[in-house]
Amino acid sequence: MKKTLLIVEDNLILCDILERWLQKAGYRVLTAIDEPSARRKIKGNNVALVLTDVRLPEGDGISLLEWSISQGLHIPFVVMTEHASIADAVRAVKLGAKDYLPKPVHEELLMELLRGLIGLPVSVPPKKSLMKRLSGAVRETERIACRVAPLNCSVMILGQNGSGKESVAQLIQQHSGRKDKPFVAVNCGCIRGELAASEFFGHVQGAFTDAKKDTAGYFETAKGGTLFLDEIGNMPPEMQTLLLRVLQERVYCPVGSRKELEADVRILSATNEDMERAIREGRFREDLYYRLAEFEIRQPSLSECPEDILPLADFFREQHSEEIRVETSGFTEQAKISMLSHSWPGNVRELDNRIRRAVLLAVSPLLTHKDLNLNATICRTGEKCKKGLMEEAEEKELIRKILEECGGKISRVARMLGMSRPTLYKKMERYGLR
Numbered sequence: 001m002k003k004t005l006l007i008v009e010d011n012l013i014l015c016d017i018l019e020r021w022l023q024k025a026g027y028r029v030l031t032a033i034d035e036p037s038a039r040r041k042i043k044g045n046n047v048a049l050v051l052t053d054v055r056l057p058e059g060d061g062i063s064l065l066e067w068s069i070s071q072g073l074h075i076p077f078v079v080m081t082e083h084a085s086i087a088d089a090v091r092a093v094k095l096g097a098k099d100y101l102p103k104p105v106h107e108e109l110l111m112e113l114l115r116g117l118i119g120l121p122v123s124v125p126p127k128k129s130l131m132k133r134l135s136g137a138v139r140e141t142e143r144i145a146c147r148v149a150p151l152n153c154s155v156m157i158l159g160q161n162g163s164g165k166e167s168v169a170q171l172i173q174q175h176s177g178r179k180d181k182p183f184v185a186v187n188c189g190c191i192r193g194e195l196a197a198s199e200f201f202g203h204v205q206g207a208f209t210d211a212k213k214d215t216a217g218y219f220e221t222a223k224g225g226t227l228f229l230d231e232i233g234n235m236p237p238e239m240q241t242l243l244l245r246v247l248q249e250r251v252y253c254p255v256g257s258r259k260e261l262e263a264d265v266r267i268l269s270a271t272n273e274d275m276e277r278a279i280r281e282g283r284f285r286e287d288l289y290y291r292l293a294e295f296e297i298r299q300p301s302l303s304e305c306p307e308d309i310l311p312l313a314d315f316f317r318e319q320h321s322e323e324i325r326v327e328t329s330g331f332t333e334q335a336k337i338s339m340l341s342h343s344w345p346g347n348v349r350e351l352d353n354r355i356r357r358a359v360l361l362a363v364s365p366l367l368t369h370k371d372l373n374l375n376a377t378i379c380r381t382g383e384k385c386k387k388g389l390m391e392e393a394e395e396k397e398l399i400r401k402i403l404e405e406c407g408g409k410i411s412r413v414a415r416m417l418g419m420s421r422p423t424l425y426k427k428m429e430r431y432g433l434r
Helices: 012-024 035-044 061-070 086-095 107-118 136-148 165-174 193-201 237-249 275-280 286-292 306-324 333-341 347-361 392-405 410-417 421-431
Strands: 004-008 028-032 047-053 077-081 099-102 155-158 183-187 226-230 266-271 295-298
Touching: 004 012, 004 035, 012 028, 012 107, 012 306, 028 035, 035 047, 035 061, 047 061, 047 107, 061 077, 061 086, 077 086, 086 099, 099 107, 107 183, 136 165, 136 295, 155 165, 165 183, 165 226, 165 266, 193 237, 237 286, 275 286, 306 333, 306 347, 306 392, 333 392, 392 410, 392 421, 410 421
Parallel strands: 004 028, 004 047, 047 077, 077 099, 155 266, 155 295, 183 226, 226 266
Antiparallel strands: none
16 A cells, blocks of 8 residues: 655645655655645545645644644654754754755655655656667666566666666666566665664564554565665665575565565665775675675766767756746757766766756746856867866767757857867867768
8 A cells, every 4th residue: 555645835836746756656645735734634644754844824834743743643744944944944853853855855865765764665666768878888788787687686786876877777677577566776875774674674563662563674565576775885784684694595584573574576786886895894795795796787977978968958858847847948059068068977867956957947948057057167269178178089079969959050169169160170070070
């Protein structure tokens, strides 16, 4: 049965966005715009968590929390605030709120928080492919992922933060014999050591003080499907030992029970850590590493795939425009140059976040360099980009993209790149661009 979440928010646009995020993640969602209606929803439903604004048109999030406590309800509260009211947030946490989120709320942070608070992960159906990536490096990664998918071996996906490692895991799931079963993603960096066994294996009623009922863990939720362990390098040491035993014996016991259950899941993991160094420093078990990394796949960073930047940017623009219900038509030429010149240390996730912000703040259908809030400086005559001279491959790709965008008009391309026409012609000849 789906868990029920209550959103209490008088900003209807934000409320609608939050509702769609949570429904997409697999939750049943109720909404209320003020405290009285929120109380009625709580009384009439089995609410697993309340996500509430601090300030409401009638009542507020803190008084709603106080009322919930006075009724003897043990519902986790997360408060949101866009005002300079850290004091309110601190007060709410002192009263019993589990956490607070500053506005604008980011989907990824919200989902991580919910996974930790509610006790069960979000079981997410594999995403449809974002788009056909153009870069040879990514396409090679996808080819390898599809080849290893039908096997039942453990796969470790290596790559920088935000590079799309979970997308690779979902691609493996989609092409495996478990494609119609759950895909459960767990952020190992968010799990506290003392709660790890309960979260992974579940618990029975009475296993500990707050165990009011039998609760399934990650392994049971993912039964028959795929368990994706993100940030595996940050898994608590005690959990490493327990996980190794499960991988060896393929059975586990819920906390407080002696009954063994079959561990019928495929384990995929991901990390941006240097695992050999983690093993040398004693932070990660070598025997567990070899169990998890029967096969390794590397996901390239966005900076290694410049030909993907503009297609991805357009994909995210269309996606967020539909989500936020804002009309956009594309990017200005200066914005495109900025994106191609940026180093993208946060990879695809950073690109996605910047496009979402740009769509939210845009004052015209064409998104600008200012909307993207990028620090990359456009090269002008006699100047170098702040990031330094680009590698030849990056420069070639930048020239090719701008030639394409400008319809081959050399004077316009030269002006945008800040170079003379003779210089541009020489570079085009050197790179084989016509």
